[in-house]
Amino acid sequence: xxxxxxxxxxxxxxxxxxxxxxxxxxxxxxxxxxxxxxxxxxxxxxxxxxxxxxxxxxxxxxxxxxxxxxxxxxxxxxxxxxxxxxxxxxxxxxxxxxxxxxxxxxxxxxxxxxxxxxxxxxxxxxxxxxxxxxxxxxxxxxxxxxxxxxxxxxxxxxxxxxxxxxxxxxxxxxxxxxxxxxxxxxxxxxxxxxxxxxxxxxxxxxxxxxxxxxxxxxxxxxxxxxxxxxxxxxxxxxxxxxxxxxxxxxxxxxxxxxxxxxxxxxxxxxxxxxxxxxxxxxxxxxxxxxxxxxxxxxxxxxxxxxxxxxxxxxxxxxxxxxxxxxxxxxxxxxxxxxxxxxxxxxx
Amino acid sequence: xxxxxxxxxxxxxxxxxxxxxxxxxxxxxxxxxxxxxxxxxxxxxxxxxxxxxxxxxxxxxxxxxxxxxxxxxxxxxxxxxxxxxxxxxxxxxxxxxxxx
Numbered sequence: 001x002x003x004x005x006x007x008x009x010x011x012x013x014x015x016x017x018x019x020x021x022x023x024x025x026x027x028x029x030x031x032x033x034x035x036x037x038x039x040x041x042x043x044x045x046x047x048x049x050x051x052x053x054x055x056x057x058x059x060x061x062x063x064x065x066x067x068x069x070x071x072x073x074x075x076x077x078x079x080x081x082x083x084x085x086x087x088x089x090x091x092x093x094x095x096x097x098x099x100x101x102x103x104x105x106x107x108x109x110x111x112x113x114x115x116x117x118x119x120x121x122x123x124x125x126x127x128x129x130x131x132x133x134x135x136x137x138x139x140x141x142x143x144x145x146x147x148x149x150x151x152x153x154x155x156x157x158x159x160x161x162x163x164x165x166x167x168x169x170x171x172x173x174x175x176x177x178x179x180x181x182x183x184x185x186x187x188x189x190x191x192x193x194x195x196x197x198x199x200x201x202x203x204x205x206x207x208x209x210x211x212x213x214x215x216x217x218x219x220x221x222x223x224x225x226x227x228x229x230x231x232x233x234x235x236x237x238x239x240x241x242x243x244x245x246x247x248x249x250x251x252x253x254x255x256x257x258x259x260x261x262x263x264x265x266x267x268x269x270x271x272x273x274x275x276x277x278x279x280x281x282x283x284x285x286x287x288x289x290x291x292x293x294x295x296x297x298x299x300x301x302x303x304x305x306x307x308x309x310x311x312x313x314x315x316x317x318x319x320x321x322x323x324x325x326x327x328x329x330x331x332x333x334x335x336x337x338x339x340x341x342x343x344x345x346x347x
Numbered sequence: 348x349x350x351x352x353x354x355x356x357x358x359x360x361x362x363x364x365x366x367x368x369x370x371x372x373x374x375x376x377x378x379x380x381x382x383x384x385x386x387x388x389x390x391x392x393x394x395x396x397x398x399x400x401x402x403x404x405x406x407x408x409x410x411x412x413x414x415x416x417x418x419x420x421x422x423x424x425x426x427x428x429x430x431x432x433x434x435x436x437x438x439x440x441x442x443x444x445x446x447x
Contacts, residue, residue, distance in 0.1 A: 053392045137391050200386060218384040221393045225382060239381060247386070264349065295359050296385070296430040297437070300352060312430035313386040321423055343424055343431075346438035 004278035006191030007198075010154050011279055011319060011341055013330075014120045015187045016175055019112025019160055021205065023085035025092065026106050027076045031099030036069050036076055038095045039230060041214070041223040046071045051138040051149060054222045055204075056083070056091055061213035061231030061238065064091070066204040068151055070140055077106070077140075079149055079160065082204035095230070111168050113146075113161045113175065116195070118319040119182055119330045120157040124148070126178045133325045145171060154192065155199030155318035182330050194275045197284050200248055200313030206257075206273045207246075207286055213238045216288065218246050244269065245294030248313045249287040250280070253306045261287055261303045268293055271303060279316050280342050297347050309347065317343045362412070362433045369407045374400050385430045393428075401426060408432070414439045 009015045027035060037044045042054040048071050056065040065088065070077040080088050085107035092103055115124060124132050128143045135141060140149040145167065152158015163171045176184060196203050202219055213231070214220055215238045223235060249261075254276070261269035269289035277284045285303070287310070294310075301308040322338045367383045370376040376383070376394055387393045390401070404426060408414040414436055416422060421444065425435040438444045 218386045220378075220382045220384050221387040223382075225379065245384075263352075292356070295356050297359060297434065298352060298355060300349065312434050313428060317424045339424065344438075344443070346434060346441065346443045 003188075003191050003194065006185065006187035007194050007278045009183075009185040009187060010116050010156060010191060010195045011316075012118065013183045013185060014115060014117035014123050014179060015185050015191075016172070016179065017114045017116070017187050017189070017192055019114040021081050021189065022112045022114075022160060023080045023083060023088055024106040024110060024112070024162055025078045025080070025085055025088045026072075026104040027078065027092065027101055028074075028104065029099070029101040030074075031096070031101045032074065032076050035092060035096050035099050035101050036078070038228075039092065040069060041227065041229045041232070041235075043224045043227065044069065048073050049139055049141065051079075051140055051151065053138060053151070055214060055219065056080070056088075057214070057229070057231030057235075059231055059234065060211075061215075061234035062210065063202075063204055063208050063214065063217070063219070066202060068138070068149060070149065072140075077147075077149075079151075079162075106162065110162050110164055113163055113168070113172060114192075115157075115159045115161070115175075116152055116154045116192070117156050118323040119333070120152075120159055121325050122330050123175070123179050123182050123184060124159050127175055153199070153201040154195035155201070155314055155316070156195075156320040157323075194277065197273055197275045197286065198277050198279055198314065198316045199318060200286075200315065203273055203286075209272065209288075211243060212288070215239055215242045216244050216246060242291050244288045245291050246272065246286050246288050247294045247296060247310045248315055249285045249301065249303075249308050249310050250277075250315070251283045251285070251303065251306045251308045253283060255283045255285045255303055255306065255308070259304050261289065261301050261308060263293065263301050268301070277315060284315055299347070311347075316341050358437070359433050362436050363429055365411050366407075366429050366432055369404065369411070370394065373403050373407065383429070385433070386428050389426060389428060389432075404432070408436065412436045412439070414444075416444070 046052045051068040051070045055063045065080040065082040068079040085105045146161040146163045149160045255274040259271045260267045271285045273286040296312040299309045367380040425431045
């Protein structure tokens with residue numbers, strides 16, 4: 001039962017994990033949309049049943065939470081990573097002046113069970129209904145037993161199930177029982193974090209540092225220019241003079257977090273996040289490099305004497321990119337030919 | 348900076364600049380070039396491009412870079428971010444990827 005086995009399960013089968021890192025807050029009331037519009041760095045254009053992936057920033061534009069804003073008719077759910085529910089409530093309350101809203105901490109009454117993997121959709125169909133196969137990415141629905149948010153941060157099919165705490169043990173047991181024929185594997189946070197790094201998903205619990213904004217973290221797609229939100233002034237200023245850029249890097253040996261990255265004897269960056277990619281057979285890092293050097297496909301860096309090269313993200317070729325619920329299934333997986341999980345190295 | 352490194356960066360920046368232009372002008376992405384990060388997802392959550400945009404991008408690869416490819420599985424994995432598309436263009440130029 002190693003982390004490598006857990007990671008392999010994320011890449012090839014289906015995994016179940018307690019989503020203890022996730023918080024959920026429900027916003028009711030006539031001012032729900034306007035409240036989120038005030039704090040969302042991204043234009044809040046989302047229909048009922050859809051999720052918007054964005055960030056909560058502090059006034060210095062440092063990401064404090066990785067959030068999905070989920071429109072549920074006249075209400076919204078905020079599914080957040082990086083903040084406890086109490087902090088999400090406080091963050092929202094700080095911006096709710098003059099608005100009629102009710103903030104409900106669903107994390108007190110509910111918890112998340114998370115399914116990930118190229119065949120997670122098939123298990124979910126067993127757990128809920130075959131209709132879920134048509135659930136689009138960044139969509140959600142209410143099942144009598146849970147609310148299912150389709151997001152995922154591993155690059156594979158991912159579903160976060162919000163379950164009432166009094167039903168949690170029974171629901172987990174039911175999923176494990178139904179998952180037996182899919183070789184469902186229970187995994188922990190460590191393998192999930194590695195999968196995020198391999199697929200270049202932003203890890204709000206590990207990547208942020210003081211002074212780094214979405215401009216440096218290559219997260220500008222989660223913002224829209226011309227909007228006023230917490231940290232927007234800092235973003236505008238930083239676009240003119242970024243303090244570096246992140247880029248994925250690969251090495252043959254262990255890379256240490258916060259270690260300096262050198263080029264020709266000069267320090268040109270630092271390691272923000274590091275982990276062993278069992279899928280690739282090397283070590284990966286999210287590196288912060290000087291802006292002029294933050295490009296993929298560059299050789300010649302060193303980190304603690306270890307040779308380092310930058311690579312394009314994501315670092316792997318996710319199986320879920322090819323598994324099509326209309327054509328493939330767990331039962332026929334052996335007869336389905338899929339490309340290798342590691343892209344060819346052309347550098 | 349070493350000359351080979353500077354040249355690699357210049358080539359990648361040139362290709363990235365053209366690709367950002369494609370996103371803005373042909374796919375009507377309402378972003379300034381500097382806001383289009385090279386590792387941002389092109390499809391799905393990121394810039395939310397769709398299958399029609401994918402066709403447009405394939406056409407642009409041909410007209411701008413002379414890259415003509417069949418969908419042999421390479422396209423899907425190489426069109427995930429601008430950086431992976433740059434890798435594809437460079438691989439084509441170097442002969443790592445076959446021509447039709």
